[in-house]
Amino acid sequence: MLVERGAITPRDDIPANAGGLCQKGWTAGELLGAPDRVTAPLMRAHRNAPLEAVSWDTALDRITAEVRRIQRAHGLDAVAVFGGGGLTNEKAYQLGKFARVALRTANIDYNGRFCMSSAAAAQNRAFGLDRGLPVPITDIAETDVVLLAGGNVAETMPPFVRHLAAQRERGGRLIVIDPRETPTARRADLHLQITPGTDLALANGLLHLAIVEGLIDHAYLARRTVGFEAVRTTVNAYWPERVERITGVPVPRMREAVHMLGGAHRALILTARGAEQHATGTDTVTAFINLALGLGLPGRAGSGFGCLTGQGNGQGGREHGQKADQLPGYRKIDDSVAREHVARVWGVAPGDLPGPGLSAFELLAALGTPAGPRAMLVFGSNPVVSAPDSTRVEARLDALDFLAVADFVPSETAARADVVLPTTQWAEETGTVTNLEGRVLLRRAALPAPSGARSDLEILAGLAGRLDAPGRFSADPAEVFDELRAASAGGPADYSGITYERIVAETGVFWPCPGEGHPGTPRVFLDRFATPDGRARLIPVEHRGPAEEICGDYPLYLTTGRVLAHYQSGAQTRRVRALVDAAPEAYVEVHADLAGRLEVDDGAAVRVTSRRGSAVATVRLSRAIRHDTVFMPFHWAGAARANLLTNPALDPVSRMPEFKVCAVRVEKIP
Numbered sequence: 001m002l003v004e005r006g007a008i009t010p011r012d013d014i015p016a017n018a019g020g021l022c023q024k025g026w027t028a029g030e031l032l033g034a035p036d037r038v039t040a041p042l043m044r045a046h047r048n049a050p051l052e053a054v055s056w057d058t059a060l061d062r063i064t065a066e067v068r069r070i071q072r073a074h075g076l077d078a079v080a081v082f083g084g085g086g087l088t089n090e091k092a093y094q095l096g097k098f099a100r101v102a103l104r105t106a107n108i109d110y111n112g113r114f115c116m117s118s119a120a121a122a123q124n125r126a127f128g129l130d131r132g133l134p135v136p137i138t139d140i141a142e143t144d145v146v147l148l149a150g151g152n153v154a155e156t157m158p159p160f161v162r163h164l165a166a167q168r169e170r171g172g173r174l175i176v177i178d179p180r181e182t183p184t185a186r187r188a189d190l191h192l193q194i195t196p197g198t199d200l201a202l203a204n205g206l207l208h209l210a211i212v213e214g215l216i217d218h219a220y221l222a223r224r225t226v227g228f229e230a231v232r233t234t235v236n237a238y239w240p241e242r243v244e245r246i247t248g249v250p251v252p253r254m255r256e257a258v259h260m261l262g263g264a265h266r267a268l269i270l271t272a273r274g275a276e277q278h279a280t281g282t283d284t285v286t287a288f289i290n291l292a293l294g295l296g297l298p299g300r301a302g303s304g305f306g307c308l309t310g311q312g313n314g315q316g317g318r319e320h321g322q323k324a325d326q327l328p329g330y331r332k333i334d335d336s337v338a339r340e341h342v343a344r345v346w347g348v349a350p351g352d353l354p355g356p357g358l359s360a361f362e363l364l365a366a367l368g369t370p371a372g373p374r375a376m377l378v379f380g381s382n383p384v385v386s387a388p389d390s391t392r393v394e395a396r397l398d399a400l401d402f403l404a405v406a407d408f409v410p411s412e413t414a415a416r417a418d419v420v421l422p423t424t425q426w427a428e429e430t431g432t433v434t435n436l437e438g439r440v441l442l443r444r445a446a447l448p449a450p451s452g453a454r455s456d457l458e459i460l461a462g463l464a465g466r467l468d469a470p471g472r473f474s475a476d477p478a479e480v481f482d483e484l485r486a487a488s489a490g491g492p493a494d495y496s497g498i499t500y501e502r503i504v505a506e507t508g509v510f511w512p513c514p515g516e517g518h519p520g521t522p523r524v525f526l527d528r529f530a531t532p533d534g535r536a537r538l539i540p541v542e543h544r545g546p547a548e549e550i551c552g553d554y555p556l557y558l559t560t561g562r563v564l565a566h567y568q569s570g571a572q573t574r575r576v577r578a579l580v581d582a583a584p585e586a587y588v589e590v591h592a593d594l595a596g597r598l599e600v601d602d603g604a605a606v607r608v609t610s611r612r613g614s615a616v617a618t619v620r621l622s623r624a625i626r627h628d629t630v631f632m633p634f635h636w637a638g639a640a641r642a643n644l645l646t647n648p649a650l651d652p653v654s655r656m657p658e659f660k661v662c663a664v665r666v667e668k669i670p
């Protein structure tokens with residue numbers, strides 16, 4: 001990537017996008033010079049005082065003093081850390097180490113818990129490994145059928161569409177499962193317009209049909225998997241008419257989907273947030289994995305199961321220890337061998353490492369409660385807008401004794417902080433990210449940083465020094481990466497053979513890569529799965545439906561997600577002119593027939609109300625959404641936040657909140 005005076009020229013040698021960017025990418029340079037960019041540390045003397053510019057020493061000394069005071073009074077776990085999947089591998093690693101070694105708190109988690117944690121949990125359970133795609137993205141061109149459950153790549157990953165186009169050119173077909181006829185669904189050969197929250201039943205129903213129609217690969221199941229018999233018994237109860245009643249997908253459409261998949265030589269089943277962000281997300285992904293295994297797909301080129309990874313570093317950000325239950329290299333924090341290895345790299349005793357802490361929403365919900373954390377440091381997230389049930393999240397943040405936020409813009413979360421630390425942006429710092437293929441890429445600094453900003457690594461080094469942390473906290477990304485390599489060695493996400501030099505020479509290296517002589521692993525599971533016996537696990541799962549059903553008071557399903565022009569909490573994209581022009585305000589997508597019943601017109605202001613609260617938005621009429629469902633993007637702040645409405649019901653395994661379905665009513669604002 002070349003960046004000059006904010007103009008961006010993408011590299012065209014990275015196969016994932018071949019130089020293609022979306023509008024958010026090619027306008028990202030504008031944010032480097034955002035008029036309200038934070039370029040000096042800000043601090044308030046007490047809770048009701050305004051944020052005022054201070055020196056770096058004053059800001060870091062204040063954080064250190066607050067951490068010391070609060071930990072002395074309330075214990076080590078009283079200080080929490082909240083990270084982000086946009087952080088580079090080096091930062092994510094260092095943040096996890098900082099929490100465990102400098103703060104010695106168990107309470108670190110990150111926004112990836114809101115993102116891919118259900119897909120991660122299901123892949124770990126079935127395959128023993130969680131890598132977004134099992135094969136390089138360019139394999140898709142050779143795939144006969146792609147099934148995409150709950151992903152709108154035409155808006156959320158525009159460069160991905162070129163791979164679908166290449167696939168189509170070869171005669172390949174696309175099936176999309178989405179309650180809305182999105183720009184992605186419009187490209188599909190088959191669109192299954194599902195009732196929100198019922199994908200698990202549909203996947204079980206498709207497997208039922210595949211069994212009945214003789215499309216199962218029994219030789220593959222015998223050779224490479226365990227558990228099919230129990231799954232067969234479970235899906236027996238998912239006969240087509242029952243599944244149609246649950247999901248709203250007509251039986252002939254289900255048959256068509258199964259025949260397309262079952263007749264394909266190569267097929268890829270992909271899930272994204274639409275299928276995953278549910279209180280049943282892990283089991284839902286498991287149901288799609290069962291289907292893929294039943295058809296004999298995983299472990300072959302151009303075939304298998306995958307999850308479309310989100311965020312700037314959604315894959316690498318989930319591997320190196322900013323998750324509450326995790327150590328670098330995708331190790332488990334409660335595994336004694338892992339603790340010993342990582343403690344040795346960090347120069348501490350294994351017994352001094354904390355155990356697992358609270359998951360993201362549980363952490364936010366515990367802030368300022370008698371047993372919960374009393375201080376929090378945030379790096380790379382804006383939970384005031386992006387966490388579910390925002391009214392509660394704001395109340396919990398305000399109940400803290402101390403909040404510090406590192407960010408380059410005054411986000412809605414930074415605005416509530418006692419100390420704001422101005423950080424450098426991607427173009428001003430070097431580091432690695434790992435893309436959805438498991439390919440580790442190097443992003444080099446292209447511009448000098450504004451004089452007042454520091455990188456997250458510098459900030460962590462400054463704090464670790466003040467806290468007398470043992471071990472090394474380098475601010476040099478290359479040094480941190482070398483330490484990460486050692487810490488990940490032998491773990492599931494093994495980076496030990498990856499160097500900056502190799503990444504440059506080889507246009508990225510795929511993990512696992514357990515030695516400098518190892519070529520890296522573009523395709524996983526070709527010979528064996530990463531389970532102890534090398535076999536994949538089929539696990540029976542049952543439909544449970546959304547945590548909150550529609551009823552007389554709340555007669556509509558609300559689902560939430562993204563639009564092309566905005567990114568996440570909007571902290572970045574609401575500051576870019578062209579993007580604001582493209583999508584200026586919060587809206588709620590309503591089917592025209594439903595709007596008629598509600599007596600609201602296009603452009604009308606409405607109040608959308610759930611059991612958690614109300615949000616205000618403008619009606620956008622559509623014929624591309626179900627009659628029983630409305631859709632709100634979550635990119636806007638204040639009273640327009642979709643997350644004022646969402647249900648924080650959590651998946652029992654992944655602790656993922658149910659962003660994708662809750663019950664609401666829509667009323668005209670007179």
Ligand SMILES: Nc1nc2c(c(=O)[nH]1)N[C@H]1C(S)=C(S)[C@@H](COP(=O)(O)OP(=O)(O)OC[C@H]3O[C@@H](n4cnc5c(=O)[nH]c(N)nc54)[C@H](O)[C@@H]3O)O[C@H]1N2
Nearest residue numbers: 150151152156196197272273274310311561562564567568
């Ligand atoms: N423009 C843009 N691109 C982005 C981002 C962004 O904020 N803006 N964020 C990035 C990140 S972090 C992520 S995680 C990815 C997310 O990428 P996607 O998963 O593609 O994005 P979403 O819009 O959250 O959800 C996808 C679709 O799920 C559908 N859906 C809702 N409920 C259900 C359901 O119950 N079942 C099914 N099958 N579908 C359902 C929605 O209608 C929506 O079209 O995008 C990344 N790319």
Ligand SMILES: Nc1nc2c(c(=O)[nH]1)N[C@H]1C(S)=C(S)[C@@H](COP(=O)(O)OP(=O)(O)OC[C@H]3O[C@@H](n4cnc5c(=O)[nH]c(N)nc54)[C@H](O)[C@@H]3O)O[C@H]1N2
Nearest residue numbers: 111114115380381382383386406411560568569571634659
């Ligand atoms: N209703 C609803 N809510 C959702 C979702 C949904 O589909 N529906 N999706 C969820 C998903 S998938 C995700 S990933 C989350 C995302 O939620 P958030 O993580 O809150 O979203 P971002 O807007 O990316 O926030 C990142 C913040 O960190 C700052 N930042 C960026 N890079 C860096 C860095 O390198 N260092 C530091 N210190 N700061 C940085 C940015 O300026 C921004 O303020 O939202 C979740 N929330």
Ligand SMILES: [Mo]
Nearest residue numbers: 114115310311
């Ligand atoms: Mo995400």
